[in-house]
Amino acid sequence: MKIFVAGGAGYIGSGCTEFLLNNGYEVTVFDSLITGHRDAVDKRSEFIEGDLADRKLVRTVIKNGDFDGIMHFAAFSLVGESMTNPGKYFMNNNAHALNLLDAAVENNIKSFVFSSTAATFGVPEKMPITEDAQQHPINPYGESKLIFEKMLSWYNKIYGLKYTALRYFNAAGATEKFGEDHSPETHLIPLILQVPLGRRKSIKIFGDDYDTPDGTCLRDYIHILDLAQAHMLALDAPRSGHYNLGCGNGYSVKEIIEVARKVTGHPIPAEVEAKRSGDPAELIADSTLAKKELLWSPKYENVEDIISSAWEWFKKNPDGYSK
Numbered sequence: 001m002k003i004f005v006a007g008g009a010g011y012i013g014s015g016c017t018e019f020l021l022n023n024g025y026e027v028t029v030f031d032s033l034i035t036g037h038r039d040a041v042d043k044r045s046e047f048i049e050g051d052l053a054d055r056k057l058v059r060t061v062i063k064n065g066d067f068d069g070i071m072h073f074a075a076f077s078l079v080g081e082s083m084t085n086p087g088k089y090f091m092n093n094n095a096h097a098l099n100l101l102d103a104a105v106e107n108n109i110k111s112f113v114f115s116s117t118a119a120t121f122g123v124p125e126k127m128p129i130t131e132d133a134q135q136h137p138i139n140p141y142g143e144s145k146l147i148f149e150k151m152l153s154w155y156n157k158i159y160g161l162k163y164t165a166l167r168y169f170n171a172a173g174a175t176e177k178f179g180e181d182h183s184p185e186t187h188l189i190p191l192i193l194q195v196p197l198g199r200r201k202s203i204k205i206f207g208d209d210y211d212t213p214d215g216t217c218l219r220d221y222i223h224i225l226d227l228a229q230a231h232m233l234a235l236d237a238p239r240s241g242h243y244n245l246g247c248g249n250g251y252s253v254k255e256i257i258e259v260a261r262k263v264t265g266h267p268i269p270a271e272v273e274a275k276r277s278g279d280p281a282e283l284i285a286d287s288t289l290a291k292k293e294l295l296w297s298p299k300y301e302n303v304e305d306i307i308s309s310a311w312e313w314f315k316k317n318p319d320g321y322s323k
């Protein structure tokens with residue numbers, strides 16, 4: 001089978017591309033490299049440097065490629081930036097992504113797999129979060145992802161496009177080849193690991209008086225290889241649908257720092273700062289549905305394994321892909 005991976009030079013898309021190739025798929029990576037890296041493109045894949053904004057190029061590549069499926073990772077995903085520049089998010093994550101959706105329909109693509117996010121839920125009322133929880137995003141990033149979920153649903157109703165929207169919780173970890181290199185970096189695990197790498201002096205904890213056991217926020221971390229497995233299974237999903245992907249365990253910021261200290265053997269000093277607005281106290285996935293319908297079985301349920309894999313990658317690539 002031949003898969004078109006939009007955003008395959010990014011963090012999750014590169015790991016997913018590697019996983020697909022290891023499982024016998026052919027892959028074409030399409031990426032503008034706006035936040036991705038040429039060195040993150042698996043050498044066994046075909047690479048096309050292009051932007052989803054280029055409607056003609058997207059339609060031509062999909063028409064000529066004879067693809068069995070499309071995976072769409074290509075989006076902007078900085079929550080804070082989306083609060084100051086919402087148009088950038090709606091333009092890329094919705095308007096430009098529409099070109100890919102239209103090309104999928106024009107070419108009868110059998111399966112469209114979309115990177116959605118826990119951010120579509122906003123501040124949920126119940127934990128863990130099931131697929132039918134109300135979706136009230138609290139930032140334009142989450143809203144843009146929810147809008148794209150709705151676009152998929154309408155294209156399914158009107159054109160019969162089969163799709164799977166995978167709502168990841170906190171993607172983390174690395175493969176042997178590919179890891180996390182965002183600029184700016186906003187994710188907790190790589191920020192923590194920058195301390196033992198000598199790239200920052202300490203890690204900031206935003207708020208320690210949440211209503212959680214140790215007062216810091218709880219998040220659900222999911223390894224990128226487990227996300228990749230879900231993407232591969234989604235290609236053969238029995239129906240169109242939405243699935244939450246997490247381990248189902250909430251780890252506090254303090255717990256993650258403690259595990260990172262154990263993994264790296266570094267004291268990793270931490271400083272408590274004021275809470276950030278819009279940070280829910282906990283976000284934990286109920287992934288029962290993905291396990292039942294996609295037969296998804298995550299392999300990295302222990303957060304120490306997740307952090308260790310990231311640490312191994314950072315030791316080999318302390319400055320990410322740039323050096």
Ligand SMILES: NC(=O)c1ccc[n+]([C@@H]2O[C@H](COP(=O)([O-])OP(=O)(O)OC[C@H]3O[C@@H](n4cnc5c(N)ncnc54)[C@H](O)[C@@H]3O)[C@@H](O)[C@H]2O)c1
Binds near residue numbers: 010074167171
């Ligand atoms: N990282 C997480 O924890 C997380 C959690 C939930 C959902 N997601 C979603 O997963 C996807 C991948 O996230 P990531 O962390 O790998 O991000 P990333 O920025 O590392 O990767 C995105 C890739 O898409 C490319 N891209 C962006 N816009 C493009 C366009 N218009 N045309 C062509 N290429 C374009 C970028 O160059 C980059 O290589 C995103 O859609 C994100 O919203 C990520």
